[in-house]
Amino acid sequence: MEKKKISITVIRRLPKYYRKLEDLEKIKISRVSSQELSVLTGFTASQIRQDLNNFGGFGQQGYGYNVKELKDNLEKILGLKNVHNTCVVGAGNLGSAVANFKGFDDAGFKIVAIFDKSEDVIGTKIGGISVKDSADMKKTIKDKDIKIAVLTVPKENAQDVAEELVEANVKSIWNLTTADLDLKDDVIVEDVSLIDSLFTLSYFMKEKYK
Amino acid sequence: MEKKKISITVIRRLPKYYRKLEDLEKIKISRVSSQELSVLTGFTASQIRQDLNNFGGFGQQGYGYNVKELKDNLEKILGLKNVHNTCVVGAGNLGSAVANFKGFDDAGFKIVAIFDKSEDVIGTKIGGISVKDSADMKKTIKDKDIKIAVLTVPKENAQDVAEELVEANVKSIWNLTTADLDLKDDVIVEDVSLIDSLFTLSYFMKEKYK
DNA sequence: TAGATTGTTAATCGATTAACAATC
C-alpha cells in the first residue's frame, strides 16, 4: 500500500552500482553476484542485497544478478532515460566544462540554453550552443520549458540568480557554486560542494602529515 | 592517552561550520550559539555541540561560541593554513576552472604546475601559470616537491595518470574525474563524484515528477 | 543573582552486518 521511504544514504549508493554495471556490460560480463559487486564498489555484499531489495527482487538464488537487467532497472529507478530541458547559468570555465561534458547529456540532461551576463561571452558558442544574455533568462526558460538549471555563477550572485530561476518555474538546481541556497522546499537543490570536498582533503592531509 | 577516532560524518560537517563562521565574521557578528548555528547549517544544535566537542571545549556556558575563536580553531583542525604545493593534471575547462578558483589558493593549495598532453594547450597560460607537457610531469613533481594533484583528465586516462602521480610521490589526489581510482591505501583520494551527484538529482526529479 | 547555553551522559533511532532459510 505505502511505498516505504528510501533513505538518502541508499539513494546515493545507486549511481555507483549503475556505473559499475555499465563497466561490466562493456567488457561483456553478463552476470554478477553481490559478492563481486562488493569488491567493485567497496560496499558489503549484504548492504548491496538490502539496497537493491528496496526496489525489487532483481536477483536469482544460486545465480546472482543479470548485469543488463539490473542495469536497466537502475536506469529506470534513477530516471536516467527521462529527458529534461536544462540550462547552464554562468558561462565561465565551470559552465563550459558542464556544457561540454558528454555524461551530462547521457543522463538525460539536455542543454538547451546557456546564460551569462558578460558582454564578452554573450554570443560565443559553447558546446555548439550560443550563449544568451542573462537578462533574457526568465523568458527563455519559460519559452523552452526548461526545468533544470546548472548554477555556476560567482558565489555573490548565486542566491539572486537561483531565486530568479525559481520564479521562472525551474524545478531543480544543480548547484556548483560555493553558496548554500535558501529556496522554498519544493525546489530540488543538489549541492556539489566543491569547497567542502577540498576542505575535507585538507583535513586528511593535516591528519596524516604533521 | 588515545585520541579517539573521529568519524567521517563529523569531519564532513566541519567545512560548513567553518564557512558559516566566515560569513558571520564578515558581517561583524562576534558570538553565536549552537542554536543559531543550527539555523544556519541545518544541523541540530545538539549535533553541533557534540561535533565541536570532539576537538575541544570551544564554547562558554551562558554565552555560546566566540565566532573568531571558533573559526580559528576550525581553520587549524581543517589544516587550512598549511600550504601544499599542488599541480593540476588536465588543462581542459575543468582544470582551468580549478586553476582560476580563488578559494583553492585560500585553502592552502598552491598551484605550482599545470600539465596536459595536448600540443594545443602546452605553453598557454592558465591563471598565470604556463601549461607543461605531461611527459615532464614526474620530473617536475619531484623538482617542485608537489604533494597534491588535482585530476581532471578524461575518464579513460584517470587510472594511469593517477598511478604515475603516485610514483612521483604525490600524497593525495583531488579526483574530479568520473573514474574510481584504485591506488595503494596510503594515498589520500578525495572524490568529487560529479556524475553520482547528477544521477542523484535525476532520481529526485523522477520521484517528484512522474 | 537569574538566565542562558554549554558539555556530556543517556535514550532513541537508523543503518550496517550477520545469519540462514528459501530456492534457483
Add this chain to the structure above:
DNA sequence: TAGATTGTTAATCGATTAACAATC
C-alpha cells in the same frame, strides 16, 4: 541433486536526539 547465492529477518553497531547538571 548439490552447490551457490539471493531475499529477508535478527543482532549489532554507530549516529542522532533528548535531557540536564555544570557554570559562565
